[in-house]
Amino acid sequence: EAGVTQFPSHSVIEKGQTVTLRCDPISGHDNLYWYRRVMGKEIKFLLHFVKESKQDESGMPNNRFLAERTGGTYSTLKVQPAELEDSGVYFCASSHTSGGIVETQYFGPGTRLLVL
């Protein structure tokens, strides 16, 4: 079974540019999450999709970040315009809901974003 995949693995952009990160969850997983780890600090929650709906977006830092999950499959996270403090590792995770219970989250390898 394929795991969670993320693209690109690395991205280096200049301040003010736009970057779009993609996450493909494990097939059949309704729940998709975005997290990020900035400057070696703790990994922080950004948002949670259930299928194509945003269940919780309380962790989105500001309106420069836009997440979508059209069709309830893969998701994109766009940063526009990027700022220096957006540098970090962006992780995606997915999980299955069974009998009303949300199961273990499986994480992707992350996208390392560097804003210069």
Added chain:
Amino acid sequence: GNSVTQMEGPVTLSEEAFLTINCTYTATGYPSLFWYVQYPGEGLQLLLKATKADDKGSNKGFEATYRKETTSFHLEKGSVQVSDSAVYFCALRAYTGGFKTIFGAGTRLFVKA
């Protein structure tokens, strides 16, 4: 709110030494607790988990016991190997309108041959 505190690193050990990485948590309700590991150049992997008090999670020689009375979930391994060098994250998940995972800051472990 919910939070996780784990010991700061880096932790440097010699091969075959005993490892303990402390983790304590604050949470309302009954969280599930996790240890994730990130090996160099790789993504986060679930190492072990425990879903209720007194449960012991174990995997690859690592163990952690869910202690509700001390709100702790310390990670232990009796004999570390060079290949265990990685960053270890303690985490919890509790329903707070959603099921987001709350992570600690991570502890980097170096194991010397």
